[in-house]
Amino acid sequence: MRTALKLGAYALGLVAVFAAAAGVGSIAGPAPAPAAHSDTRHSATTPTTAGHDAFAYLPGGLQVAEDGYRLQPLTTTLGTTGAAPFRFRVLGPDARPVTGYAVSHDKELHLIVVRRDLSGFQHLHPQRDPDGTWSVPLAVATPGQYRVFADFQPAGHGRPLTLGVDVPAPGDYQPAALPAPQRTATVDGYTVALDGALTPGTASKLTLTVTRGDAPVTDLQPYLGAYGHLVALRDGDLAYLHVHPDGAPGDGHTAAGPHVTFFAEVPSAGTYRLFLDFQHAGTVRTAEFTAVAGTAPATGHGEPGHTHS
Template sequence: MRTPLKLGVYALGLAAVFGAAAGVGNIAGPAPAPAAHTDTHHTATTPTGAGHDDHQDATPGGLQVTENGYRLQPLTTTLSTTSTAPFRFRVLGPDAQPVTGYTVSHDKELHLIVVRRDLSGFQHLHPQRDPDGTWSLPLAVATPGQYRVFADFQPAGHGRGLTLGVDVPAPGDYQPVALPAPQRTATVDGYTVVLDGTLTPGTASKLTLTVTRNGAPVTDLQPYLGAYGHLVALRDGDLAYLHVHPDGTPGDGHTAAGPQITFFAEVPSAGTYRLFLDFQHAGVVRTAEFTAVAGTAPAPSAAGHGEPGHTHG
């Protein structure tokens, strides 16, 4: 996936996790670190999608269907809420032909994020690619609505990773869900994840997520896609996408397998963000979800929020 949680151009979001009444925007934590963690796609101080190019695109990742000549082309035009159905798409290159060469990042050639535009129904998926460049996977969403589909990838020979996004509808009676209020704690499948740290716009902010189960620290997290956790952030309002991987690597001799997972995240603007943390334990990947406020953005209403967490199959 893509690198420092920098809302500038994989962002991102991007996890997840991602005084309690003060909200995440005022969470007390260690002072921001001087530099964010570096992913294989981007430098720590560069907006997602900007990489090392001399010309730095200021557009946040995931807001565009096309960038640098690459285009995300959905071949499936609607999503199903009643049964799992194939979802197919291609990435077209500058020559208008399907891209068939990719650089593997965190064990995958391409990472697919699907989320409803009200930031509910988050899914982190990994489709399969046919030799002709067509990607496909079985997909169903829980409720009708407009969904944003993000493809996070790095073409072979390209200097940096890209995140492209496109809207795909799920027909039916759409009932919007209000964004949950900022909070420090999320629960999913008997696990509790506590977020410590403050999102400060324009600064690499240290976020520490602590995982416990039934009150006991989880010290045997399992590597998932080459890391003990993956954090995706999406900005409320436009769904600008950020993604960051944790500090340290499994098996490096000093990174503990929990209970804490540390990220260095940089968001460029004040605003409300939804964070999604993927972590694996006991052979199952789970997602803890948080709402965080950076700067002085008003907190969203707590009414009518969606499910608190998501389990990967």
């Protein structure tokens, strides 16, 4: 989980390359000019330059295995009647459980769980046993097929990885329609307003403003070393992207609200679901948005795409 938006496309065992030309995207309404800033994690061999109209990358979360590392669920189903331990391992190139990890935003590993229709989002932080087995209490609200993403960096490995795997919750699955694009979201009496637009193939500035009642929230609390965390998932394949805001608590220039700014780089046109985690008054809350990234006319530079995680 890093300082800019990185997006991973999901399909178990699938290796795909996405073409992305620079274009104008919208969440709801006209798109402003994108900011020329991005710090994207690249997992392919072709580097990406923010603002360039052609870039190549393989999105994170697309695969169950990458660079010799594999996500191995030990729990094979999820329950809807109460929390139960969800257990898994990350196997290394030697086929043994990984026991050494770099710390990113105060944690060795971040676990994202979401149903295939992009409902039921959870951002969790499991505990690791010395033998490399991770465990976290987990319950989902409704039956369905869930995607589980592990976001981590093995110790000594040159870059972070995001691996994904499907885990079912047995029962009568009734898919929910994706909410329409919107500029505001409410959660527990808080309103979060979204300003900015997604532009495929380049960095896009997104500013989220948190208010409570009619008052701006100016005392957001650091959560995992930041004033906000943003995850984006692409509708259709659950391509994964995790971002952190511009600036950090205590850096001398980043205010504790009401504005939290991110720089997002998405690899293609499409519909995305955005999940913002923020902490205030000792509680972490999640605001959810639907956003649409559009496409500009072809420039003749369409190249297969790459990711950040």
